[in-house]
Amino acid sequence: MYMEQGKKFISPGAWFSMIYPADWSEFEDGEGSFLFYNPADWTGNFRISAYKGNAAYGRDFLRQELEENTSATLVKIGKLECAYSKEMFEEEGIYYTSHLWITGIDELAFECSFTVKKGESVTEAEKVIASLETRKEGIKYPAEIIPVRLSEIYQINEAYEWVDSAVKEVLKKDFQGAEEDVVKMQQIIDKGEIGPKKKEAWLAFGIVLCVIFANEVDNMEWRTLIDGNREAPVLLNISTGARIDPMKLVWSKVKAGVPCNMVETYKSIFDNQ
Numbered sequence: 001m002y003m004e005q006g007k008k009f010i011s012p013g014a015w016f017s018m019i020y021p022a023d024w025s026e027f028e029d030g031e032g033s034f035l036f037y038n039p040a041d042w043t044g045n046f047r048i049s050a051y052k053g054n055a056a057y058g059r060d061f062l063r064q065e066l067e068e069n070t071s072a073t074l075v076k077i078g079k080l081e082c083a084y085s086k087e088m089f090e091e092e093g094i095y096y097t098s099h100l101w102i103t104g105i106d107e108l109a110f111e112c113s114f115t116v117k118k119g120e121s122v123t124e125a126e127k128v129i130a131s132l133e134t135r136k137e138g139i140k141y142p143a144e145i146i147p148v149r150l151s152e153i154y155q156i157n158e159a160y161e162w163v164d165s166a167v168k169e170v171l172k173k174d175f176q177g178a179e180e181d182v183v184k185m186q187q188i189i190d191k192g193e194i195g196p197k198k199k200e201a202w203l204a205f206g207i208v209l210c211v212i213f214a215n216e217v218d219n220m221e222w223r224t225l226i227d228g229n230r231e232a233p234v235l236l237n238i239s240t241g242a243r244i245d246p247m248k249l250v251w252s253k254v255k256a257g258v259p260c261n262m263v264e265t266y267k268s269i270f271d272n273q
Contacts, residue, residue: 006127008146009034010135010226015050016108019131021124026150036128044116046125051109058104065102077101078130088118099125105134143227145236145243152224152233159204160211163188179216179266182209186262202254206246209262210235213244213269242273 006019029035065083072083095118114125167175214220235244
C-alpha cells in the first residue's frame with residue numbers, strides 16, 4: 001500500500017515518518033496535531049497526532065481504545081492493527097463522516113482521522129496510515145530533505161520579521177526583502193551590537209539572505225532538512241538540485257570567528273548555483 005508519487009513527512013522531533021499524497025499540503029492545526037489536505041480539490045481532512053510512552057505504550061493505547069470505545073472494531077491497515085470507528089455530523093446542510101483510527105508502534109501511539117463528505121472514499125487515508133514508520137532514538141538516520149513543514153515556515157517568517165524590525169528600528173529604513181536590502185543587513189552587523197553567541201540572530205540573517213535570493217531567482221523552493229537532531233529550513237534549486245543551507249551562510253562563519261560580509265556572501269550564492 002505504499003503511496004506512489006507521494007511526499008514524505010517527518011514529524012518535529014523526528015518521532016515518526018509517513019508518506020502522503022503529492023497534492024496534499026500541511027496546514028495549521030492544534031498543538032501536537034498535524035493537518036493535511038488537498039487545497040485545490042478537497043477530498044478530506046487528514047489529521048494525525050502521536051503520543052510517546054513506555055515500550056508497550058502503542059499496543060496498550062490500541063487495546064484501551066477497543067475496550068472503552070464500544071463502536072470501535074479491530075482492522076488491519078498494511079501491517080498495522082488499528083481500532084477503527086466513525087461518526088457522522090452535519091454542517092451547513094452537508095453531511096460528513098469522520099473516520100478515526102487508533103494504532104501504535106512500540107512506544108508511540110497514533111490517533112488518525114479523515115473527515116470526508118458522507119460516502120466518500122477513505123483509501124487515501126489508509127495508504128498514509130500504512131506508510132507510518134517510527135524513528136528510534138539513538139539511531140543515526142541518513143540526512144533527508146523533505147517538503148517544507150509548517151514549523152520551518154514559521155521559522156522563516158520569524159527570521160524575516162526580526163530582520164525587518166531591526167532594519168526599521170536601527171537604521172530607520174524600509175525593508176522590502178529585495179537585493180538592495182542586503183547592504184542594510186550589513187549595516188546592522190557593522191554596528192557591532194549583535195554578539196557572536198547570538199545564534200538565532202545570525203541564523204535569521206542567513207535565512208533572510210535565502211528569502212531575498214528566492215525572491216530574485218526562479219526555481220527556488222524551501223525544504224526541510226532532517227539531519228540527526230537538526231531540523232532546519234534549506235533552499236533548493238528544483239531545476240539543478242543545488243542546495244543552500246542558511247546556517248552555513250552566516251552563523252557557521254561567525255561561530256568560527258570569520259568576518260561576515262553579507263554582500264560577498266550573497267554573491268557567492270549566485271556563484272554556487
